[in-house]
Amino acid sequence: MAAAAADVLGDRLSGGVMVIKRDTTQDVGAKLPHPGSYHILAAGHPVPDERSVAGARRIADLLSDSREGDLVIALISGGGSALLSLPAPGLSLADIQALTGQLLACGASIDEINTIRKHLDIIKGGGLARMAHPADLVTLVLSDVVGSPLDVIASGPTVPDPSSFADALAVLDRHGLPDRAPPAIVDRLRRGAAGERAETPGPSDPCFARASTLLVGGNPQAAEAAERAARAAGLSALILTTYLQGEAREAGRFLGAIGRELASAGRPLPRPACVIVGGETTVTLRGDGRGGRNQELALAAVGELAGLPDVALITLATDGGDGPTDAAGAVVTGETLSRARALGLDPAASLARNDAYPFFTALGDLLRPGPTDTNVNDLAFLFAW
Amino acid sequence: MAAAAADVLGDRLSGGVMVIKRDTTQDVGAKLPHPGSYHILAAGHPVPDERSVAGARRIADLLSDSREGDLVIALISGGGSALLSLPAPGLSLADIQALTGQLLACGASIDEINTIRKHLDIIKGGGLARMAHPADLVTLVLSDVVGSPLDVIASGPTVPDPSSFADALAVLDRHGLPDRAPPAIVDRLRRGAAGERAETPGPSDPCFARASTLLVGGNPQAAEAAERAARAAGLSALILTTYLQGEAREAGRFLGAIGRELASAGRPLPRPACVIVGGETTVTLRGDGRGGRNQELALAAVGELAGLPDVALITLATDGGDGPTDAAGAVVTGETLSRARALGLDPAASLARNDAYPFFTALGDLLRPGPTDTNVNDLAFLFAW
Numbered sequence: 001m002a003a004a005a006a007d008v009l010g011d012r013l014s015g016g017v018m019v020i021k022r023d024t025t026q027d028v029g030a031k032l033p034h035p036g037s038y039h040i041l042a043a044g045h046p047v048p049d050e051r052s053v054a055g056a057r058r059i060a061d062l063l064s065d066s067r068e069g070d071l072v073i074a075l076i077s078g079g080g081s082a083l084l085s086l087p088a089p090g091l092s093l094a095d096i097q098a099l100t101g102q103l104l105a106c107g108a109s110i111d112e113i114n115t116i117r118k119h120l121d122i123i124k125g126g127g128l129a130r131m132a133h134p135a136d137l138v139t140l141v142l143s144d145v146v147g148s149p150l151d152v153i154a155s156g157p158t159v160p161d162p163s164s165f166a167d168a169l170a171v172l173d174r175h176g177l178p179d180r181a182p183p184a185i186v187d188r189l190r191r192g193a194a195g196e197r198a199e200t201p202g203p204s205d206p207c208f209a210r211a212s213t214l215l216v217g218g219n220p221q222a223a224e225a226a227e228r229a230a231r232a233a234g235l236s237a238l239i240l241t242t243y244l245q246g247e248a249r250e251a252g253r254f255l256g257a258i259g260r261e262l263a264s265a266g267r268p269l270p271r272p273a274c275v276i277v278g279g280e281t282t283v284t285l286r287g288d289g290r291g292g293r294n295q296e297l298a299l300a301a302v303g304e305l306a307g308l309p310d311v312a313l314i315t316l317a318t319d320g321g322d323g324p325t326d327a328a329g330a331v332v333t334g335e336t337l338s339r340a341r342a343l344g345l346d347p348a349a350s351l352a353r354n355d356a357y358p359f360f361t362a363l364g365d366l367l368r369p370g371p372t373d374t375n376v377n378d379l380a381f382l383f384a385w
Numbered sequence: 386m387a388a389a390a391a392d393v394l395g396d397r398l399s400g401g402v403m404v405i406k407r408d409t410t411q412d413v414g415a416k417l418p419h420p421g422s423y424h425i426l427a428a429g430h431p432v433p434d435e436r437s438v439a440g441a442r443r444i445a446d447l448l449s450d451s452r453e454g455d456l457v458i459a460l461i462s463g464g465g466s467a468l469l470s471l472p473a474p475g476l477s478l479a480d481i482q483a484l485t486g487q488l489l490a491c492g493a494s495i496d497e498i499n500t501i502r503k504h505l506d507i508i509k510g511g512g513l514a515r516m517a518h519p520a521d522l523v524t525l526v527l528s529d530v531v532g533s534p535l536d537v538i539a540s541g542p543t544v545p546d547p548s549s550f551a552d553a554l555a556v557l558d559r560h561g562l563p564d565r566a567p568p569a570i571v572d573r574l575r576r577g578a579a580g581e582r583a584e585t586p587g588p589s590d591p592c593f594a595r596a597s598t599l600l601v602g603g604n605p606q607a608a609e610a611a612e613r614a615a616r617a618a619g620l621s622a623l624i625l626t627t628y629l630q631g632e633a634r635e636a637g638r639f640l641g642a643i644g645r646e647l648a649s650a651g652r653p654l655p656r657p658a659c660v661i662v663g664g665e666t667t668v669t670l671r672g673d674g675r676g677g678r679n680q681e682l683a684l685a686a687v688g689e690l691a692g693l694p695d696v697a698l699i700t701l702a703t704d705g706g707d708g709p710t711d712a713a714g715a716v717v718t719g720e721t722l723s724r725a726r727a728l729g730l731d732p733a734a735s736l737a738r739n740d741a742y743p744f745f746t747a748l749g750d751l752l753r754p755g756p757t758d759t760n761v762n763d764l765a766f767l768f769a770w
Contacts, residue, residue, distance in 0.1 A: 243649075
């Protein structure tokens with residue numbers, strides 16, 4: 001996105017800041033037509049770090065002298081909630097890091113996590129739009145959130161925030177966190193819910209008077225590209241949904257049940273077939289194993305698909321990184337169970353420990369494409385041939 | 386099934402015994418063309434009672450003088466495992482009742498429960514075929530088990546048993562029951578696993594030499610009939626799977642995600658559309674509310690479908706009884722959430738208590754067709770118009 005913008009803008013680009021994931025910095029810099037046009041900073045993900053704060057400060061500095069007639073272009077993609085952080089007065093980065101870890105571990109949805117983040121951080125929830133005011137502001141968004149709600153992607157730094165301090169506090173309550181979350185955070189949310197803190201800017205805030213936002217890509221576009229590729233390869237193809245959410249292991253059983261139908265009845269599509277599902281599931285941690293949501297989803301389908309001929313399930317994170325692993329996802333076929341047993345592996349026991357990564361490593365069935373530098377959530381493909 | 390058989394056989398029917406659920410006896414009797422052709426007994430379900438033993442004895446008596454050239458027709462449908470029981474020597478009905486209750490409460494699968502039942506009961510796991518020997522035996526099966534494994538439906542009284550005493554003991558172990566199950570049962574399974582008891586008959590047992598089995602109906606046939614009806618009504622229709630299992634609330638979210646795709650992108654089918662899913666989900670109890678798996682599945686989809694125009698999810702148990710309620714299932718639309726809130730109802734809170742029945746009762750959105758006298762598992766329909 002940054003390279004394309006620099007290409008179009010040429011020397012009309014007076015300055016820019018890119019804050020990206022730590023391990024992609026050099027590659028991205030090399031892709032820019034005018035490498036000097038942006039300050040490039042790497043920052044932490046999925047938990048924000050001190051570089052996330054430095055990046056947000058750099059952006060705030062750049063925007064501090066914006067005036068009417070200037071054009072600010074915000075290029076937003078997945079991960080922005082962690083990559084940019086300006087803790088609200090009275091909060092420390094350590095507080096926000098601790099809470100982010102707790103929210104990720106308890107299975108909170110990204111919508112819930114970002115509702116809280118927007119009320120702890122002054123660059124999120126329309127905060128960047130306030131900084132850019134009174135310049136013209138155009139935001140181009142690549143979505144990594146199911147359904148592409150613009151206020152949730154990267155915690156909506158340039159769009160109105162429909163959520164309130166009371167909503168954020170309700171998320172903490174729902175996950176039983178008020179006793180465990182950092183006290184300064186609980187205090188801020190409680191005071192905010194009591195009306196003692198200013199809310200994030202809503203739709204009628206003047207900072208949005210000259211702001212416009214365009215969704216340039218997301219999971220549906222990726223699923224549609226996959227559908228075209230499958231059809232071009234001679235398969236019948238069908239997108240079931242691009243809104244999949246919920247517990248990864250249960251989604252895996254549902255897809256396994258569709259695999260059994262494909263194998264036994266040639267439904268919902270005639271063979272050779274490719275059923276495509278997009279979205280992003282979550283994993284509620286029960287054990288201390290290694291893995292990610294796409295690998296766990298695949299592992300949960302092993303039993304359902306066991307023994308079926310000519311069927312495969314392939315799962316992947318489109319950014320190439322599934323959870324805290326170097327794999328994007330995994331491949332399961334009707335033979336996975338018997339191959340695993342021959343190696344002394346028990347998929348049910350691995351699933352109970354959230355330990356999909358060693359399971360698929362032993363089988364040689366992980367997908368490892370490396371980082372793709374773009375995140376449009378996850379895709380799963382059920383093949384029958 | 387009994388009425389149809391009596392109709393076809395006429396006065397060639399020399400005798401019959403029907404053992405059915407307590408609350409359906411009179412209705413079923415009235416449907417018979419020749420009411421006197423069967424002894425009709427009502428028995429307990431899902432936990433067997435003394436009438437289950439009386440019914441099994443009556444069948445054993447009927448078959449005690451069967452000889453070569455006789456034709457025995459077994460009509461098997463869901464619930465047979467509880468409705469017929471002949472405890473093995475040394476075991477009491479009370480032992481079997483206690484164990485059945487323990488297995489149902491700990492979330493054991495029907496496959497696991499029936500593996501144990503077959504090793505405690507002399508009419509199950511091929512036992513009825515032994516009684517009918519040397520007559521010709523034809524079994525007609527109406528399946529209430531996902532995937533229709535003939536040895537699991539009604540605990541396979543007329544088919545070979547692929548499971549062993551060791552398998553049955555392993556089920557007890559898996560659910561931590563050896564210390565809690567009735568001692569006579571644990572003792573029998575241990576002796577059996579040690580080779581001190583004769584196994585249930587396997588495929589080469591002579592009692593199956595003149596036996597044949599026909600699956601006459603099940604969930605796929607019901608789903609296909611629904612698909613035909615939807616197409617006849619001018620809808621595009623698609624069966625996704627007839628193998629759905631897993632946690633009801635997660636299946637509800639998955640179907641809700643497909644509803645969002647139907648509403649936003651006209652996928653996987655063009656409108657007006659009907660997506661059909663069959664199988665049988667389970668509910669892991671977390672609260673003390675009232676409901677059933679089909680009502681819980683519907684309740685879990687309320688949030689996903691909220692606000693969508695012209696979309697509905699309808700769930701039902703084909704026997705008309707969802708869990709311990711008088712409803713078969715429920716109806717959810719895009720307006721369910723706002724209608725519920727207007728009544729002060731919170732679907733998330735109801736779901737947390739497994740309390741779908743009062744929720745849908747208040748909305749007037751339960752399905753209450755009454756008993757259908759046939760069980761081919763569950764169906765869910767997602768409509769978009």
